[in-house]
Amino acid sequence: MKSKKGIELGFNWIFAISVGIVILFLSIYAATRFVSTGEKFRYTEGAAEIVNLFSSLEGRFASKKPAEINFREDAKLYFDCDELSNRPFGKQTVQIDDGGKISIKTNYVFSENEIEGKNLYVFSKPFSLGYNVGDLIILSMENYCFVDSMDEIKDEIIDLNLNNIKFVDDVSDCEEGSISVCFNNGNCNIKVVGNYESGKVIKNENEVYYTGNLLFGAIFSSADIYECNVKRLTSRFKELALIYRDKIKIIETRGCESDIDIKLDLAREFEINSSENLIILMENVKEIDEINKRQQDGCEVW
Amino acid sequence: MKKEFKKIKKEFSGKGQLKKAQLKIQVHKNPLGFLVPEFSKSQLKIQEMSFMIVAVVLFFVLVGLFGFSVLYSNILKNADVINEERTYLLVNNFANSPELNCAGGKTNCVDADKIIGLMNNKNYQNFWEITSLEVLKQSGFNKTEAEMTECSMDNLNDCDKFLIIRKNAENEEKIASFAAICRSEYENYYNYEKCEIAKLIVGREVKG
Numbered sequence: 001m002k003s004k005k006g007i008e009l010g011f012n013w014i015f016a017i018s019v020g021i022v023i024l025f026l027s028i029y030a031a032t033r034f035v036s037t038g039e040k041f042r043y044t045e046g047a048a049e050i051v052n053l054f055s056s057l058e059g060r061f062a063s064k065k066p067a068e069i070n071f072r073e074d075a076k077l078y079f080d081c082d083e084l085s086n087r088p089f090g091k092q093t094v095q096i097d098d099g100g101k102i103s104i105k106t107n108y109v110f111s112e113n114e115i116e117g118k119n120l121y122v123f124s125k126p127f128s129l130g131y132n133v134g135d136l137i138i139l140s141m142e143n144y145c146f147v148d149s150m151d152e153i154k155d156e157i158i159d160l161n162l163n164n165i166k167f168v169d170d171v172s173d174c175e176e177g178s179i180s181v182c183f184n185n186g187n188c189n190i191k192v193v194g195n196y197e198s199g200k201v202i203k204n205e206n207e208v209y210y211t212g213n214l215l216f217g218a219i220f221s222s223a224d225i226y227e228c229n230v231k232r233l234t235s236r237f238k239e240l241a242l243i244y245r246d247k248i249k250i251i252e253t254r255g256c257e258s259d260i261d262i263k264l265d266l267a268r269e270f271e272i273n274s275s276e277n278l279i280i281l282m283e284n285v286k287e288i289d290e291i292n293k294r295q296q297d298g299c300e301v302w
Numbered sequence: 303m304k305k306e307f308k309k310i311k312k313e314f315s316g317k318g319q320l321k322k323a324q325l326k327i328q329v330h331k332n333p334l335g336f337l338v339p340e341f342s343k344s345q346l347k348i349q350e351m352s353f354m355i356v357a358v359v360l361f362f363v364l365v366g367l368f369g370f371s372v373l374y375s376n377i378l379k380n381a382d383v384i385n386e387e388r389t390y391l392l393v394n395n396f397a398n399s400p401e402l403n404c405a406g407g408k409t410n411c412v413d414a415d416k417i418i419g420l421m422n423n424k425n426y427q428n429f430w431e432i433t434s435l436e437v438l439k440q441s442g443f444n445k446t447e448a449e450m451t452e453c454s455m456d457n458l459n460d461c462d463k464f465l466i467i468r469k470n471a472e473n474e475e476k477i478a479s480f481a482a483i484c485r486s487e488y489e490n491y492y493n494y495e496k497c498e499i500a501k502l503i504v505g506r507e508v509k510g
Contacts, residue, residue, distance in 0.1 A: 011344075011347065012347075015351050019354075019355060019358070023358065023362070026362070027362070030362075030366060034369060034373075037373070038373065041373075041377055041380075045380055045381075045384065048381070048384045049384060051388075052384060052387050052388050052391060055388060055391040055392065055395065056391050058395055058398075058399075059395040059398030059399065086428070087425075088425055089425070089429055105429065105430075105431070106429065106430060131400065132400045132403065132407060133400055134400060236400070239423060239425055239426070240400055240401065242419060242422075242423055243401060243416050243419030243420055243423060244416070244419065245419070246415075246416075246418055246419030246422055247413070247415040247416050247418070247419055250415045250418060250455065250458070251415060251486050254486055254487065254488035254493065255488040255491075255493060256486065256488075256493060296493055297493060297494065297495075298486045298487070298488075298492075298493030298494045298495050299486060299493050300405040300406065301405065302405050302406075
């Protein structure tokens with residue numbers, strides 16, 4: 001005969017067990033949420049500190065102080081650029097992993113849209129369109145191999161002492177996994193067509209045009225971030241032109257004469273739809289800069 | 303009913319000692335039902351449990367709120383530290399920014415003639431994440447706020463302070479740095495650059 005004895009569970013026990021399970025699950029859920037939220041905040045904080053680092057590389061420190069940030073583990077950085085928001089200057093955002101996005105309003109960061117790695121290499125270069133417009137912040141996490149590069153670029157990079165850029169004479173000497181950059185007609189991931197002053201960079205079938213230090217931006221950044229930053233830089237160039245226009249009015253009352261203001265107005269009205277237009281703008285600006293250099297002492301506008 | 307009430311009243315007045323069993327019966331009987339609602343034993347238990355659940359939930363909510371407030375205050379504190387750091391970097395580098403820097407790119411030098419243009423350009427009001435930006439000329443160093451003359455296009459040679467950005471901030475902290483301030487001067491048919499010391503004062507909103 002089977003025993004009819006069973007375990008008697010009173011209401012108290014059923015209630016305690018069910019409520020206990022609910023509380024346990026809720027507390028586990030809350031703990032994981034708490035940890036993930038804390039992690040998100042840490043990433044957001046990290047992104048904000050990176051933006052501070054960009055500011056520390058600007059001005060008098062531009063092209064003098066490279067930086068290498070070592071993350072404890074592989075980090076993913078996402079960059080975004082929008083020339084239409086925060087008018088007229090546009091803005092960028094940086095995000096580490098799934099942390100919050102931090103706005104970059106005063107810096108011009110050139111990088112791929114998404115970079116991943118343990119070491120982040122940062123350097124900055126000043127950018128002028130006649131007068132100083134801003135500093136370009138160049139970011140990279142990958143290893144680069146510059147094939148047969150121009151001497152000026154080689155000297156500048158060697159001065160910066162960056163560990164992720166190697167110089168070789170032939171593309172076959174590049175380390176495996178590194179991104180090759182050819183300065184002649186070689187078969188590389190990135191091709192530079194032009195000279196140190198201006199030209200174009202071909203990358204992933206996209207062509208972007210550069211003048212001066214924008215060459216570094218064109219090599220290290222994605223085409224869309226590059227084009228967006230070119231527009232942001234030209235917007236700042238135009239706002240600065242207004243400031244210089246007011247300065248010309250003031251120094252005219254002190255015996256300084258110049259016809260820069262009319263030429264500045266023309267440059268300011270020049271529409272920049274892509275980096276290709278930048279080459280034309282640069283030609284106009286060179287002429288204005290020459291006039292400014294010819295001004296008598298104490299009458300230079302910039 | 304009246305008789306029963308009297309009986310219980312008598313028992314409660316101490317004349318008669320109640321046994322444990324009697325007490326239990328009393329609960330069931332509850333002749334004062336019109337004053338105290340009548341509950342069965344299981345109903346009371348459920349009530350007890352629900353009070354317990356409410357208490358447990360309340361406890362966890364309070365613990366959660368405490369944790370959240372600690373986390374939130376930490377975030378605010380860290381955000382403020384980062385913001386302060388950013389303002390320090392900005393104030394140290396302001397004189398070298400393209401908007402203020404002297405002609406010829408002199409380091410740590412502010413162009414007084416450019417400041418007027420910057421004051422006129424409203425687009426710069428939100429360019430930097432700051433609440434105020436002032437450039438104090440040497441003549442204003444020992445003056446009170448009321449004694450200072452604000453600079454404009456008409457009184458450039460006879461003023462104390464350039465007020466470039468002024469926003470209303472509830473809790474503002476001001477950070478200052480020194481720089482040279484230069485402007486072109488015309489004397490005896492000769493143009494030259496006249497420089498003096500100035501104080502760059504940047505305001506930021508303190509949060510948390």
